[in-house]
Amino acid sequence: MAKAIMIQGTTSNAGKSLITAGLCRIFSQDGYRVAPFKSQNMALNSYITEDGLEMGRAQVVQAEAAYKKPDVRMNPILLKPTSDKGSQVIVNGEVVGNMKAMDYYKNKTRYIPEIMKSYSSLAAENDIIVIEGAGSPAEINLKENDIVNMGMAKMANSPVLIVGDIDRGGVFASLYGTYMLLNETEKKYIKGNIINKFRGDIKILEPGLKMLEDLIPVPTVGVVPYMTLRIDDEDSLSEVFENSSVLADIDIAVIKLPRISNFTDFNAFELILGAKVRYISSAKEFKCPDLLILPGTKNTIDDLKWMRECGIEAEILKYASRGNPVFGICGGYQMLCKSLKDPYNVEGGGEIKGLGLIDAHTVFEKEKTRTRVSGIFKCAGGIFSELNGKSFEGYEIHMGITKAEGFLSMLKSMDGGEKTDGLCQGNVYGSYVHGIFDSEEVLKTIIKALYNKKGLEYNETLSCDVKAHKEREYDKLADELRKSLDMKYIYKIIDEGVTL
Template sequence: MAKAIMIQGTMSNVGKSLLVAGLCRVLKQDGYRVAPFKSQNMALNSFITEEGLEMGRAQVMQAEACGIKPSVLMNPILLKPTTDVGSQVIVNGEVLGNMKAMDYFKYKKSLIPDIMKAYHKLEEEYDIIVIEGAGSPAEINLKSDDIVNMGMAKLVDAPVLLVGDIDRGGVFAQLVGTLMLLEEEEKARVKGTIINKFRGDKTILEPGLAMLKEISGKEVAGVIPYLYLDIDDEDSLSERFISNKAAGLVDIAVIKLPRISNFTDFNSLEHMEGVTLRYVTNAADLKDADMIILPGTKSTMSDLNWMRQNGLEAAIKKQAAKGKIIFGICGGYQMLGEKLSDPYDVEASGSMEGIGLLPIETVFDKEKVRTRVSGNIADMDGIFRLLSGIRIEGYEIHMGVSNKTGGGSGNYFSLITDSVTEKTDQTLEENNYKSDGFVSENVLGTYVHGIFDREEFLEGIIKTLFKCKGLEYNQVKSVDLKAYKEMQYDKLADSVRKNMDMDFIYKILEEAK
């Protein structure tokens, strides 16, 4: 039976996900078969596994740190917010339905068998499971039905490390206050505390660490410095959204929609030499962009209304008329069409006009499309001719079907199959395929998430942008993204190993049942 250890936090965004990944990497380096686990995750960034099941990207990132394939067993429950008071509930990778917060609160304990089934399957395959909590275990209004913090720790009898964020200030109050609000049995599960995101001279902190140990009765298991890493972020608190970069030769603007999802689609663009990637919310910020990206969203119609109200839609049309490249992915692709209809009340019911830059119409369906795909871009002419025939891979995850309308010019964007094959050079003629997306002059859209992660397409779109500006192709320089990720995970592990008391961690694991 696998050993378990759990990382909980004093609040959201204290760095639990990265610490879990770092600890997983250290344990992997030390020769253990290790897997991450989070019983319930709430995030708009999700991923489709090889089996066509949906899970949170944080556990995908952690699985990468472990050197293993992501599995929905690592995240049996995923909540994707649709409104401020409701979410789409995904269990074992499949949509259960939409629920209001209060309805889900009453329902969630019935999902414990699903949680435990997933956990026990992981136990059979791995030596150690590193569990991540959510938010804070001291949410006293939620504790009675908890399935993700102390409730989860109790289910599997896991020791807990409690993490506080010193960068926000008040870290000692965070940690001690959280412990004070726990029941005695819960306090006993907390074996140590961790101070995360520390900047400065640790010797100045030492008197506080001694007092923290004395007041809390818990060992200080580590003081982790503020790390500057390039690892997939989990939620919209991401520092990627803060734009303070100097302008590059090519400027790409991503619309930061209120319910933006899967913004990790664009991380690879940041690694291209001479390229600036910005997330924008104001129409004025689009004027210098060479390409404008409309990303995925959990609420396509609502976010389109938001763009309409704040002037972004008009600005996008203006830039499109100037010949700037407009690129829509998933919900952003749907927005670029002429009409969106919701006959089954999937989003907002009724219908509304789209931006009108692509001659397509989207109808929202009751069933979610979830599949990994591979294929090739169609033969292109005009501005996108450098992309012709390039192979693409990624995944689809959407609730709508988009078809060409009677008017307008253009063609489909790519031909794809419903699963990634072992032979990446396999031709489409050997498979059943379907058309995806649409292209019309300088506007294109696709349902394929992760399309920029394949180096050939990434270079192709950047070369296209360089050519539009009259720049030479040889100024484009990409990196080996897989090797770069591995380097980042090793850098994270190095910091965890150096700044966390690993002897204490192994002692906790040895004492665990």
């Protein structure tokens, strides 16, 4: 059975996911069979595996870092918030239903057998399991039924490293407070602290590290510098949402919907040196982008109402009426239709008028579509007509079915089927396929068309192989962690485990 190491944090967005990914790459480089694991993940960014099961994207990134295919066992429970007080609950990649937060909290321990079945199965196939916690282990109101932080550490008998984000301030108080709010048994699992996202001269920091070690019997395992990495981030606090002021040839605007999901779909554009991606959440931020994207959302109807109320819908309609390109993905695609109907109360029921930019209608069904897809563009018109014949691959996760009023699908699947995965009407495009922009051919064609529209010369060397870029970033992350962390000590605590 594999040995384990667990990464917990003082707060969300402390850097747990990336530290976990970096350790997965390091251990793999060192010749070990490695798998990531997170018993319960809450995220709107999800992924469909080759066998059609749904999991969180953080564990996808970590699997890639470990040179593994994403496997739903790496994330047996996924919670996708549907409101401020409830989530869709996904167990072993399958939807089991929607639950209010209190109902899930009271009943989540029933899923421990499923968690341990997944964990034990992975442990039987690997040498090291790198476990990621969620939020903070010091949420004293949630500790009783915990299955993702100290509860998981106990089930896996795993030593724990606590990550604190110094960039947001208060890192010493948060590390000290986290330790002191644990009970005596839980404290025995804590084997070290990691200071993350440090900028400046470490000599100035060292007195604080010494004082912290005088206060609590936990060593500082390393100080990790602030890194600029282009690695998929599933966290809602992601810095990707901070509007960039960098000047660029091509301005791509993404509507920052309240329940935005799978915003990693647009990471490929950020790899183009001449392009800038910015996220907008108000009409005054709209301006005049070269391409407007409506992203996926966990609640299409509510987010469409939000766009209508805040004035963004009016800006979109004016923008599209001038012949500018609009691309909708998944929920954004559904918004482009004439109408959206919810007869089974999937999103609160009723019917709502869509943006009407595509002559099609969406009906929300009881069953979720979950599938991986590959194919070619076949009927793309307008500014992106050169996409025709270009191949794509990705995955679909949606409850709705969209049907057009008498015209052909923009996409054709590789198996020859005529599935309506996407439609085009003038310069308005929509698709259910997440990851459709990751193909270098597709990415290059879209960027080239945007350059041509502005009368600019396009330099094809600006394009990027997304997969090759990811590998370079994982190696860069691993290199930085090797420099920053006491890897000899980490291997030691993995080997020793936890003795109570």
